[in-house]
Amino acid sequence: MAKIRISYNAPVVLTFAIAAVVAFLLGQSSASIQQWLIASPRLDGPQAYVGLFSHILGHHSWEHLLGNFMLILLIGPILEERHGSITLLCMILFTALMTGLATLVFSSGGVMGASGVVFMMILLASLANVRGGEIPLTFLVVALIYMGGEIVHSFRNDGISHMAHLVGGGMGALFGFIGARRGRRKAAVTVKPVTVKI
Numbered sequence: 316m317a318k319i320r321i322s323y324n325a326p327v328v329l330t331f332a333i334a335a336v337v338a339f340l341l342g343q344s345s346a347s348i349q350q351w352l353i354a355s356p357r358l359d360g361p362q363a364y365v366g367l368f369s370h371i372l373g374h375h376s377w378e379h380l381l382g383n384f385m386l387i388l389l390i391g392p393i394l395e396e397r398h399g400s401i402t403l404l405c406m407i408l409f410t411a412l413m414t415g416l417a418t419l420v421f422s423s424g425g426v427m428g429a430s431g432v433v434f435m436m437i438l439l440a441s442l443a444n445v446r447g448g449e450i451p452l453t454f455l456v457v458a459l460i461y462m463g464g465e466i467v468h469s470f471r472n473d474g475i476s477h478m479a480h481l482v483g484g485g486m487g488a489l490f491g492f493i494g495a496r497r498g499r500r501k502a503a504v505t506v507k508p509v510t511v512k513i
Contacts (some may be wrong), residue, residue: 325400327393327395327400332388335372335374338369338373351365352373354418356423367409367411367412367419371429383428383429386433391436397496409505413482413486417479425497431476432483434461434481439490443491461484
């Protein structure tokens with residue numbers, strides 16, 4: 316009988332999820348630790364600089380954490396297999412930084428949570444089969460549903476950072492189109508000429 320092994324199949328996504336759980340538990344035990352897990356609207360100390368990246372690990376509640384990571388654990392491994400672990404890690408960190416900078420420039424309150432990364436992954440996944448000169452209809456539908464909804468909801472005072480969602484979605488679209496362009500260039504380089512004998 317063959318042995319069944321559990322594989323650490325998506326190291327970036329799984330490590331991200333574990334780090335977020337640990338950060339949540341530490342943040343719940345100490346308000347001073349939680350301050351390091353917020354993207355602040357002011358750069359007034361070392362925690363504000365760290366928070367430009369670390370806010371994606373901080374969450375207000377288990378519901379907030381589970382809501383984000385259910386989607387990250389669903390979509391993330393597919394993206395990690397497609398784009399590679401290092402590339403996906405860079406996408407996550409760059410999305411975190413852009414969300415943190417947007418908070419710094421446009422927001423009056425702090426932001427925490429991985430929802431910007433969730434929206435990045437959703438839009439990136441919808442561009443998985445993009446080809447030269449074409450925009451997938453699925454991307455347009457996803458963009459309309461998710462991004463359109465966020466634009467409408469951004470006018471509500473509901474305590475949710477819709478700006479982080481919009482920034483994350485924008486990053487996902489950007490990464491998807493850049494990846495498609497690189498894929499076309501790579502395919503163009505690797506195509507071998509066909510020799511026809513007459």
